[in-house]
Amino acid sequence: MLEWNQALSVGIEGIDLQHRYFVDLIGRLSVELEGKDPAYRTRLINELGSYAQLHFVCEENLMYKLGFPGLESHRKSHRALLEKLNGQIGLYLVGLLDAGEITDSLASWLVHHISTEDREIGVFVNQVELQ
Numbered sequence: 001m002l003e004w005n006q007a008l009s010v011g012i013e014g015i016d017l018q019h020r021y022f023v024d025l026i027g028r029l030s031v032e033l034e035g036k037d038p039a040y041r042t043r044l045i046n047e048l049g050s051y052a053q054l055h056f057v058c059e060e061n062l063m064y065k066l067g068f069p070g071l072e073s074h075r076k077s078h079r080a081l082l083e084k085l086n087g088q089i090g091l092y093l094v095g096l097l098d099a100g101e102i103t104d105s106l107a108s109w110l111v112h113h114i115s116t117e118d119r120e121i122g123v124f125v126n127q128v129e130l131q
Contacts, residue, residue, distance in 0.1 A: 002026050010121060059118070
């Protein structure tokens with residue numbers, strides 16, 4: 001199960017806080033996979049989709065405000081994930097996909113995205129602050 005650790009920090013407090021919540025939400029859903037309340041599991045999956053969208057808008061707004069040069073490619077990465085996640089949620093809701101596949105896929109994507117693309121934002125912010 002995915003857990004927050006300092007290696008996932010990008011060095012921007014607001015983004016790190018949102019990433020922690022994202023990781024926690026994936027963890028809660030992972031635990032709920034063993035639960036006996038499918039309605040609650042569905043609520044968590046819907047929260048996950050909504051939170052991903054909110055987080056991406058917040059992150060993109062910060063990049064825009066800072067003049068981050070990689071904004072457009074970063075936005076494309078976010079959109080691709082949202083399309084995939086929304087498709088997975090749709091398949092889950094009609095019984096064609098297990099919730100565990102959503103958490104596994106999202107956890108893998110999130111760790112890779114934070115470690116590569118989001119880390120670039122932190123590096124950029126530190127460079128701007130040094131100027």
